[in-house]
Amino acid sequence: MKANDSLAAKFQEDTRIPYVLYQLAKSYYMAAEYTKACAYFDCGLYFDLNPRLEYVIDMVETYGYALLNSGQADHALFLENVYEEFGNTADFKFLMGLIYMNNEMFDAAVEEFKKALKMPEGHARGVNSYLACYNIGVIYECLGQMTEAEQYYNRCGGYEPAEKRLENMKK
Structure with a gap:
């Protein structure tokens, strides 16, 4: 020993x-x-x-x-x-959002993505902007909160997956 x-x-x-x-x-x-x-x-x-x-x-x-x-x-x-x-970076807050999202802890995920939006840019592009908005939009869409989902997809600045989801929502 x-x-x-x-x-x-x-x-x-x-x-x-x-x-x-x-x-x-x-x-x-x-x-x-x-x-x-x-x-x-x-x-x-x-x-x-x-x-x-x-x-x-x-x-x-x-x-x-x-x-x-x-x-x-x-x-x-x-x-x-x-x-x-x-937890003092947009990268970590975004990661925690993904972890919560993958564990179906949607309120916590949205909270972390919103925190990431308030942070300076991280190492990974988009974690404090369009990617965080996109994931919030996906969560709201899955929860049937279409108005909120649309608002966040519109904040993605032309991010193609968000544009496609907006198109699908209009059908």
């Missing part, structure tokens, strides 16, 4: 290990091998990490997308536990 504790302590001291795990996870993610990516992200996030480091922020956000893309939306809800550390 002492040997395991010593080994665990050594891993915690080596700051390169989480970054290597992040790189492996990111490689699997880019290859659309989301389940494998999740395993490496999970291992990387086991470490005590600085939430202000760019790669740590990307690791958390990409892990959330990997969970969604691998059909593990319910597991992605654990990101609520790190909201205080990472």
Whole structure:
């Protein structure tokens, strides 16, 4: 048991290990091998990490997308536990909106997308503008709130999927 504790302590001291795990996870993610990516992200996030480091922020956000893309939306809800550390960007708020949307928590999803709309532009294009509006529109449309859906689709600035939904609503 002492040997395991010593080994665990050594891993915690080596700051390169989480970054290597992040790189492996990111490689699997880019290859659309989301389940494998999740395993490496999970291992990387086991470490005590600085939430202000760019790669740590990307690791958390990409892990959330990997969970969604691998059909593990319910597991992605654990990101609520790190909201205080990472929830200060449009990217994270948008991701949480998607997580809530995929878990059929529509009120919470709309709330997160609306928060993203109030944030400065994120790393991903559209998370604080047309993509957030589009997802709010989809939720409202699915809930039968067509007036609200139309308002948000109209705020998408010509985003083609929103335009198509507006056309379908008029039929």
